Amino acid sequence: MGERTLDIDHVCKRFGGNVALDNVTFEVRPGELFGFVGSNGAGKTTTMRIVLGVLAADSGVVRFDGTPISHEIRTRIGYMPEERGLYPKMKVLDQLVYLAQLHGMTANDAHRSAEAWIERLDLAERRGDPVDKLSLGNQQRVQLAAALVHEPDVLVLDEPFSGLDPLAVDVMSQVLRDKAATGVPVVFSSHQLDLVERLCDRVGIIRSGRIVACGSVDELTAEAGTRLTVSVPGAPTGWAEGLPGVRVVGDNGTGTVLELAPGTDDQSVLSAALAAGPVREFTRHRPSLTELFRSAVGEGAAR
Numbered sequence: 617m618g619e620r621t622l623d624i625d626h627v628c629k630r631f632g633g634n635v636a637l638d639n640v641t642f643e644v645r646p647g648e649l650f651g652f653v654g655s656n657g658a659g660k661t662t663t664m665r666i667v668l669g670v671l672a673a674d675s676g677v678v679r680f681d682g683t684p685i686s687h688e689i690r691t692r693i694g695y696m697p698e699e700r701g702l703y704p705k706m707k708v709l710d711q712l713v714y715l716a717q718l719h720g721m722t723a724n725d726a727h728r729s730a731e732a733w734i735e736r737l738d739l740a741e742r743r744g745d746p747v748d749k750l751s752l753g754n755q756q757r758v759q760l761a762a763a764l765v766h767e768p769d770v771l772v773l774d775e776p777f778s779g780l781d782p783l784a785v786d787v788m789s790q791v792l793r794d795k796a797a798t799g800v801p802v803v804f805s806s807h808q809l810d811l812v813e814r815l816c817d818r819v820g821i822i823r824s825g826r827i828v829a830c831g832s833v834d835e836l837t838a839e840a841g842t843r844l845t846v847s848v849p850g851a852p853t854g855w856a857e858g859l860p861g862v863r864v865v866g867d868n869g870t871g872t873v874l875e876l877a878p879g880t881d882d883q884s885v886l887s888a889a890l891a892a893g894p895v896r897e898f899t900r901h902r903p904s905l906t907e908l909f910r911s912a913v914g915e916g917a918a919r
């Protein structure tokens with residue numbers, strides 16, 4: 617285990633009879649942006665709350681830098697909760713200074729850091745406004761500043777990109793990249809898979825409380841096998857059904873998308889397509905994260 621790694625190790629959590637987390641295990645390495653993705657109710661927020669100690673795990677352990685997370689370590693985590701956690705009537709600057717001091721900063725350092733993040737996140741004109749008078753996007757910027765103001769050693773952000781306009785997405789992305797570049801492990805959840813694919817070094821996919829895939833997008837797409845888009849306009853429906861080693865994924869508007877099991881020869885698929893009619897397109901490609909996600913968490917995916 618590397619230094620300054622956030623290590624989520626076989627964490628289980630039940631709510632009554634509902635298993636919310638089932639042996640959730642992954643690590644977020646220093647300097648890494650880790651995207652945590654899964655359908656609604658899959659267990660992302662529960663995992664993050666356990667990391668923060670807002671919730672207790674039934675079993676398993678979360679470590680940072682090799683040590684189980686204690687109260688002291690928690691003060692070194694920057695957290696953006698899903699339900700957000702700002703004081704609505706408090707002014708932006710006062711709020712950030714207060715939160716920084718709560719995490720152990722001196723008044724001077726807290727002021728300096730709050731002002732720096734206000735500048736960086738384009739909030740200078742809003743610094744004297746109460747949070748509930750800001751637009752939702754600006755509230756989110758303040759929320760990010762609140763997660764960063766005490767210069768944390770770990771960042772855990774629950775859907776930081778939801779509801780942001782494209783410019784704010786760019787600002788948020790750059791801040792997260794810069795923070796990771798200082799050696800901080802950064803984990804965030806998101807439903808914006810194109811963004812996660814672009815931004816993250818590694819990705820974890822959670823389904824019904826279990827991690828079903830974890831690795832870099834390249835690793836995951838290589839494991840997922842090759843995909844073909846095949847267009848045979850005159851072919852009878854279902855021409856590709858039943859071909860050995862071939863799964864019909866669907867239609868992408870250009871043609872039928874097929875997933876080949878490892879070792880399947882694409883030339884046998886081409887022969888089958890030609891037998892079905894003139895072939896207009898035959899393209900190999902790797903799946904996108906969105907396609908991977910659909911296969912990993914979709915209706916037919918094995919648990």
Ligand SMILES: Nc1ncnc2c1ncn2[C@@H]1O[C@H](COP(=O)(O)OP(=O)(O)OP(=O)(O)O)[C@@H](O)[C@H]1O
Pocket residue numbers: 631634636654655656657658659660661662663698
């Ligand atoms: N306090 C709670 N009491 C009972 N059940 C809960 C509680 N918190 C979460 N759950 C359940 O645990 C499961 C995981 O929920 P969680 O909020 O972690 O999912 P999520 O992946 O963050 O979803 P979303 O993308 O919708 O935010 C769900 O079945 C949810 O209903």
